Amino acid sequence: MEQRKVGRTDLKISAIGLGCVTLGREIDEETSYRVLDYAVEKGINWFDSAEAYGGGQCPFLPQECTGHRG
8 A cells, every 4th residue: 555644744644544434333343343454454544533423422532622512
Protein backbone atom coordinates (compact mmCIF):
# COMPACT_ATOMS: atom_id res chain seq x y z
CA MET A 1 0.00 0.00 0.00
CA GLU A 2 1.35 3.40 -0.93
CA GLN A 3 2.04 5.60 2.09
CA ARG A 4 1.77 9.40 2.00
CA LYS A 5 3.28 11.97 4.31
CA VAL A 6 0.82 14.06 6.35
CA GLY A 7 1.59 17.74 5.89
CA ARG A 8 4.95 18.76 7.29
CA THR A 9 5.04 15.94 9.82
CA ASP A 10 6.89 12.63 9.69
CA LEU A 11 3.56 10.82 9.97
CA LYS A 12 2.68 8.59 7.02
CA ILE A 13 -0.74 7.17 6.29
CA SER A 14 -2.05 4.83 3.64
CA ALA A 15 -3.15 6.39 0.36
CA ILE A 16 -6.50 4.63 0.82
CA GLY A 17 -8.53 4.95 4.01
CA LEU A 18 -11.38 2.90 5.38
CA GLY A 19 -14.64 4.60 6.26
CA CYS A 20 -15.95 2.99 9.42
CA VAL A 21 -19.43 4.50 9.58
CA THR A 22 -21.24 1.16 9.21
CA LEU A 23 -18.92 -0.97 11.36
CA GLY A 24 -20.73 -2.26 14.42
CA ARG A 25 -24.01 -0.80 13.23
CA GLU A 26 -25.14 -2.12 9.83
CA ILE A 27 -22.23 -4.58 9.86
CA ASP A 28 -22.18 -6.88 12.89
CA GLU A 29 -19.24 -6.91 15.30
CA GLU A 30 -17.63 -10.14 14.07
CA THR A 31 -17.73 -9.05 10.42
CA SER A 32 -16.52 -5.57 11.37
CA TYR A 33 -13.41 -7.07 12.95
CA ARG A 34 -12.82 -9.18 9.84
CA VAL A 35 -13.05 -6.06 7.65
CA LEU A 36 -10.60 -4.19 9.91
CA ASP A 37 -8.17 -7.12 10.00
CA TYR A 38 -8.26 -7.38 6.21
CA ALA A 39 -7.62 -3.66 5.82
CA VAL A 40 -4.61 -3.81 8.15
CA GLU A 41 -3.26 -6.86 6.28
CA LYS A 42 -3.42 -4.81 3.07
CA GLY A 43 -1.49 -1.93 4.65
CA ILE A 44 -4.34 0.43 5.42
CA ASN A 45 -3.65 2.47 8.55
CA TRP A 46 -6.05 5.36 8.01
CA PHE A 47 -9.50 4.77 9.48
CA ASP A 48 -12.26 7.38 9.34
CA SER A 49 -14.10 6.93 12.61
CA ALA A 50 -15.65 10.35 13.29
CA GLU A 51 -17.86 10.52 16.37
CA ALA A 52 -20.42 12.30 14.19
CA TYR A 53 -21.26 8.90 12.68
CA GLY A 54 -23.20 8.14 15.85
CA GLY A 55 -25.17 11.36 15.45
CA GLY A 56 -22.84 12.97 17.96
CA GLN A 57 -23.98 10.50 20.59
CA CYS A 58 -20.80 8.49 20.89
CA PRO A 59 -20.88 6.90 24.37
CA PHE A 60 -17.09 6.96 24.64
CA LEU A 61 -16.68 10.75 24.48
CA PRO A 62 -17.60 13.29 27.11
CA GLN A 63 -20.67 15.31 26.14
CA GLU A 64 -18.65 18.51 25.89
CA CYS A 65 -16.61 16.99 23.05
CA THR A 66 -19.58 16.05 20.89
CA GLY A 67 -21.04 19.51 20.39
CA HIS A 68 -24.47 18.19 21.44
CA ARG A 69 -26.18 19.34 24.61
CA GLY A 70 -29.18 17.05 25.16
